[in-house]
Amino acid sequence: MITFELIAILAMIGALVGVLAGLLGIGGGLIIVPALLFLLPKSGVSADIAMQMALATSLACIIITSGSSALNHYRVNNVDMFVVKFLIPGVILGGFGGSFVAEFIPSQYLPPVFGCIVLFLSIKMFISVNVGTVKPLPSAIKTFISGTTIGTISSLAGIGGGSLMVPFLNRHGIEMRKAIGTSSFCGALLAASGMIGFIFHGVGAKDLPDHSVGYVYIPALLAIACSSVLTSKLGVRLTSVLPTKVLKKCFAVLLLIIAIRMLFF
Template sequence: MNFELLFILLILGAVVGTMSGLLGIGGGLIVVPALAYLLPMFGISAELVMQIALATSLASIIITSGSSALNHLKLGNVDIFVIKWLLPGVIVGGLIGSFVADWIPFQYLPKLFALIVLALAIQMILSISSSSSRPLPSPGATSCYGAIIGMVSSLAGIGGGSMSVPFLSKHGVEMRRAVGSSSVCGCVIAISGMIGFIFHGTKADGLPEYSLGYVYVPALLAIAITSMLTTRFGAKLATTMPTPKLKKIFAVFLVFVSFSMMF
């Protein structure tokens, strides 16, 4: 860790916090590709970069999504029924995703991340022109979908907003409440996934100093400091911006991240 990297991570945290409050994402869609690009430049082994990026991203999501969730709760943007039935699934799925990520060879993790995000981008783009809405499925089915969200999100180091927001919006949850509920779920996914990455990281060799398992603590703190300050700004934007514009911003953002990571 040096001052140049610290400054970059502070800026990164400010962007992450704004996007978390605005779109209900935990910031992993920014943090993972950013750390995957930055860490090798500062001496981190290529074999460890993606695991560190995923784990540190999830750890930062605990803070950014938690802060965003509190702001949305104050603004009345959280659906308690949705949270009640999604959470059991996302906890289990988050743990499973961390185990799968540790099993996959390191050279395939960036491509897998890009494919997951591209699939999420396509899903969101299709939902923009779709006006159909249906009731939420049964509590059991909602929990199963939560498990899928948790597993894929942990595997990609993201908070799950890119899956839970379209799911909730499609099932009749108003967009602002979908974003707020997603922030709560994202915090829980991050906690579950981070525990798994810490466990697996205790067995890894060559980790940088001040690491907790695969979580690189200096990067986590730098991102967290500024992200906590900007989530409120993003949450206020989510309250004032119209739903179609939110969906378009979300979809374009996902496409950009996917292609930047793929190539």
């Protein structure tokens, strides 16, 4: 059942997601998915499909949040298009692949597995705050494979890939602000490919609620996306104010919180 209280809560979540999308280059799925997993069953959505709907709706939201963030970053020259052209093919392929793999993996195993990955990334980011050495960008083939891996894992977890992509880009010499902007650009396309896959699998599924397209729940999509677009520009402005080390620390802390949340969900 759609209520004013539900829409208000989703709008507040969207506002937070918008700031984080602009500031840290993430689409917000790591916040949206747990929130929807908690809220959807209370709104009458069957627990049997709550995980699929949370993942699909999160990816649909990320198309808009990351797209808006990417546009704002592009305007201030924070998107490295040279890197984008090597990452995009693998990211899109991985986005599709993740949605198909999700059909065969029990949903209860996804959060702890991804939590371990995010915990590792958080530790690596903390270590790299005061380390100046970076590795050169891999070859086109290795970058494609990396993009595919990031896309698959991200689609499985219903995220835009920023929590994986930003550390990857920064570790390979992409300055933090450009890593965030580039991640937003790639994340929007990753989310689009993953969402299409979840819609494909959701068409005709049992117990789908009203106002859904496949596994995408339209009321939640609209509430989160509309408010996130309004706040993403604030996050982009903060990247121009905060020094790189502060951004790294913020990102590492966020990853640590997310990892703990995923591991003990």
